Amino acid sequence: MYFNASDVTSFMAQKEFIDTAIVPLVSVDLTPEKMKQSGTEADFLLSLTSFIEQQFKGRLLLMPPFSSSATLKNEDLPKQLEAQLHNAGFKHVFFITCDHFWTNIGEEVNVIWLPAIPLESMDRGVKNSILEDQLRQVIPMLSTKWAQI
Amino acid sequence: MSNNRVSRRQFLSYTLTGVGGFMAAGMLMPMLRFAIDPVLQSHAGGNFIKTEHKIADITEKPVKVDLKFEQVDAWYKSEVTNVAWVFKQGDQIVALSPVCKHLGCMVDWGSDSTHPDQFFCSCHGGRYEKNGNNVKGTPPLGPLDEYEVKEEDGYLSLGPIRANTLVK
Secondary structure: OEOOHHHHHHHHHOOOOOOEEEEEEEEEOOOOOOHHHHHHHHHHHHHHHHHHHHHOOOOEEEOOOEEEEHHHOOOHHHHHHHHHHHHOOOOEEEEEEOOHHHHHHOOOOEEEEOOOOOOOOOOHHHHHHHHHHHHHHHHHHHHHHHHHO | OOOOOOOHHHHHHHHHHHHHHHHHHHHHHHHHHHHHHHHHOOOOOOOOEEEEEEHHHOOOOOEEEEEEEEEEEOOEEEEEEEEEEEEEEOOEEEEEOOEOOOOOOEEEEOOOOOOOOOEEEOOOOEEEOOOOOEOOOOOOOOOOOEEEEEEEOOEEEEEEEEOOOOOO
């Protein structure tokens, strides 16, 4: 499910089935040497999360990406967001990012870190198979949490 | 000089008939074209999309077949890849939509080790038999949808999605 009116309506109606929230954490780096890399990361992360959404549409809600630049990064953001999502009825909250900044809070919240793969130069077939490979990395993390309940 | 000289009266009447004919045709042709237009129109939605999968390669074991087409959302064009589960049932080729009828996840063939001959939805454990029929007692409420299937130069073509016709 996406965070839009029609999907949120079905989420409200099917709350017992949609128990997982996925939050992409995007880092926006505006220094000239890192800006392009930052764009690659954002592109990769959004492509991958939409692919995850497509595969597990009925189980999870993909939140809009939470973006922050270097000075706005705050370790409290995922923690607070997680608490609010738990209150809203999500049993599982996953943060997905390509930025190492968030990995050190991995003990308190579920952070999935993935290396950004530059997708811009690939044709569609390669892109899809890369995303499928990456999805296979993510599925075990989701399913172990889902199995715990 | 020839005997049948064209008189002034004849010349004028020929010219008038000719010009009048052109004018009448200029008015009637567009009318006619508009009148028969609905017949000539190709049916939107009835488009078959050719896949890269050969008919000869299809076996009784369901395989994933990619289906690429361009989708236009207002001004935003994107290429979308859909998937179909394709297999042979007797002589008939069947292409099932992978979208779970419960809440729209992607189902997988045989990924549940306890039921290797069924479609399985990993979101909420929904199961379907090979013909797409939903297994009672699992969350889905209806059978998997089906693509219309056509052969094109030995390759598989998939058409619009319709309700499952295999489940009686």
